[in-house]
Amino acid sequence: MATVDNIAMRQDKPEQDAANPAVLVENLNKSFGRQKVLNGVSLRVNRGETLAVLGRSGTGKSVMLRIMVGLEVPDEGSVSILGQSIAGLSLDQLGEVRKKMGFLFQHAALYDSLTIGENVAFPLVHHRHDLSKSDRCDRVDQLLTEVGLVGAKDKMPSDISGGMQKRAGLARALALNPEILLLDEPTAGLDPISSGEIDDLVLKLQREHQMASIVVTHDLHSAKTIANRLALLDKGKVVIEGTFEELQESNIPFVKEFLKLS
Amino acid sequence: MSDIGFTTAATIRPPQPEPKSIPLPADGDPSAGLIGSFFEWFGELGIFSWNVLKAAVTLPFEGRELIRQLDDVGSKSLPLVALAGGAVGAVMSMEVRFSMARFGATSLLPSAIVYSVIQEMGPIITGLVVSGRVGAGIGAELASMKVTEQIDAMETSAVNPYKLLAATRIVACILMLPLLTVAADACGIVTGWITQTLSQPISFHQFVNAGFSGSALRYFLPPTFKTAVFGLIIGLIACFQGMRTRGGAAGVGRSATNSVVISSLFVILADVVLVKLILVLFP
Numbered sequence: 450m451a452t453v454d455n456i457a458m459r460q461d462k463p464e465q466d467a468a469n470p471a472v473l474v475e476n477l478n479k480s481f482g483r484q485k486v487l488n489g490v491s492l493r494v495n496r497g498e499t500l501a502v503l504g505r506s507g508t509g510k511s512v513m514l515r516i517m518v519g520l521e522v523p524d525e526g527s528v529s530i531l532g533q534s535i536a537g538l539s540l541d542q543l544g545e546v547r548k549k550m551g552f553l554f555q556h557a558a559l560y561d562s563l564t565i566g567e568n569v570a571f572p573l574v575h576h577r578h579d580l581s582k583s584d585r586c587d588r589v590d591q592l593l594t595e596v597g598l599v600g601a602k603d604k605m606p607s608d609i610s611g612g613m614q615k616r617a618g619l620a621r622a623l624a625l626n627p628e629i630l631l632l633d634e635p636t637a638g639l640d641p642i643s644s645g646e647i648d649d650l651v652l653k654l655q656r657e658h659q660m661a662s663i664v665v666t667h668d669l670h671s672a673k674t675i676a677n678r679l680a681l682l683d684k685g686k687v688v689i690e691g692t693f694e695e696l697q698e699s700n701i702p703f704v705k706e707f708l709k710l711s
Numbered sequence: 712m713s714d715i716g717f718t719t720a721a722t723i724r725p726p727q728p729e730p731k732s733i734p735l736p737a738d739g740d741p742s743a744g745l746i747g748s749f750f751e752w753f754g755e756l757g758i759f760s761w762n763v764l765k766a767a768v769t770l771p772f773e774g775r776e777l778i779r780q781l782d783d784v785g786s787k788s789l790p791l792v793a794l795a796g797g798a799v800g801a802v803m804s805m806e807v808r809f810s811m812a813r814f815g816a817t818s819l820l821p822s823a824i825v826y827s828v829i830q831e832m833g834p835i836i837t838g839l840v841v842s843g844r845v846g847a848g849i850g851a852e853l854a855s856m857k858v859t860e861q862i863d864a865m866e867t868s869a870v871n872p873y874k875l876l877a878a879t880r881i882v883a884c885i886l887m888l889p890l891l892t893v894a895a896d897a898c899g900i901v902t903g904w905i906t907q908t909l910s911q912p913i914s915f916h917q918f919v920n921a922g923f924s925g926s927a928l929r930y931f932l933p934p935t936f937k938t939a940v941f942g943l944i945i946g947l948i949a950c951f952q953g954m955r956t957r958g959g960a961a962g963v964g965r966s967a968t969n970s971v972v973i974s975s976l977f978v979i980l981a982d983v984v985l986v987k988l989i990l991v992l993f994p
Contacts, residue, residue: 544869552867558860
């Protein structure tokens with residue numbers, strides 16, 4: 450479970466690098482048919498910082514993450530990753546940017562014809578040609594140990610629990626030592642104990658790897674635990690952005706209602 | 712080169728949002744919407760084909776995955792294709808014998824069987840059987856990977872799914888269809904001979920000699936190699952339908968069905984065009 454020390458540590462201001470943010474999102478707009486999902490969203494996340502994006506279902510949180518990693522194209526606005534705009538990049542150029550990012554999907558999205566070990570090894574097999582088979586094996590063991598999945602290496606994704614699948618997805622996301630970690634609902638669908646374990650794991654990884662992280666979640670407790678700053682989205686717009694205390698002090702009715710009901 | 716392959720159908724996970732319906736034009740004419748969808752489908756297929764072509768010719772090649780797909784498309788389709796080819800040969804022998812006997816031309820029966828099987832029946836039966844078995848398999852597998860975000864996960868890992876998933880399957884179909892056709896032809900000729908010899912005993916050697924007499928090998932090569940085009944159609948349509956799937960489990964079912972229906976339709980249409988081309992180019 451997340452400890453008070455952990456929470457206090459995350460509330461400390463991270464090393465700021467305002468001139469060169471890890472992720473810079475400006476005036477993002479996205480519609481699906483007639484439904485406007487994102488309506489001028491702007492965010493920035495500095496290196497070593499964790500931003501939690503909260504909001505009701507259907508407010509475009511996951512779509513925003515998918516745009517950041519190039520899986521969706523915005524109608525308007527721009528996304529810069531480590532100082533590089535991803536607009537108009539070729540697939541190869543986008544691939545180079547993606548290698549610096551780790552993405553944990555809401556349902557883990559493990560390749561279900563591969564074992565857990567093969568899933569974690571997948572990015573290494575395709576991008577770390579310098580590693581020998583034994584080095585790759587060692588790296589997979591190290592990643593699985595890091596996420597607490599020792600002994601699950603030869604299991605199939607369908608043979609492990611949802612929480613374990615998320616851990617395996619996290620290990621895969623970390624395989625290439627990313628500088629940015631994007632987490633889509635890391636605790637959704639998990640029991641409180643598993644959620645706490647995932648929170649602890651994310652905190653530990655952030656502490657050890659000093660990555661910039663964006664966490665999309667409905668879980669206010671989880672957001673409070675793992676994030677330095679929180680952004681609350683409603684109807685495709687950022688209603689408020691700040692620390693948890695700043696959100697608590699807000700007089701905006703939607704923010705008050707959200708915090709009260711969460 | 713990948714050590715890791717995608718060989719089994721994926722398990723369905725919680726579905727993604729329902730697909731956005733294609734909005735009708737302002738005048739609300741449904742036929743205009745259908746026509747729009749028709750051209751949209753071909754446009755998307757063109758873009759998909761270009762992406763696959765670019766990925767297929769770019770190094771490094773996914774050799775291990777290609778070998779897995781060759782096995783999946785080739786050796787695993789062989790029993791069904793051989794059975795279908797054998798059945799066609801036997802039926803041809805029985806039907807043609809009856810017609811030939813009416814004109815006192817039963818001596819031409821071996822030629823009629825061999826010619827029909829190799830020129831048309833073997834290739835088209837192979838194309839349709841593979842379209843059903845492989846088309847459905849590829850369509851369902853990729854569709855399942857799409858709706859469970861496995862293809863998105865591949866992209867976020869900076870791995871090109873057009874290369875790893877689509878190009879390998881399409882190339883495997885192109886390479887294996889002619890070989891499977893040869894197997895179907897061989898089975899058709901053997902069962903044709905068995906059926907013939909049950910009514911009027913003839914040695915296999917005599918049957919084959921009579922069957923191929925007056926025909927050069929070059930007459931039989933184009934019909935066999937035209938099935939590479941069938942392979943291209945089956946692989947391309949199945950991968951395209953699979954990778955554009957939306958709508959969860961229902962979407963997976965639709966993609967598998969559409970893969971078979973559309974690829975079978977295009978195989979039949981391509982056959983008509985290719986037969987005419989072969990007649991013109993190899994008179």
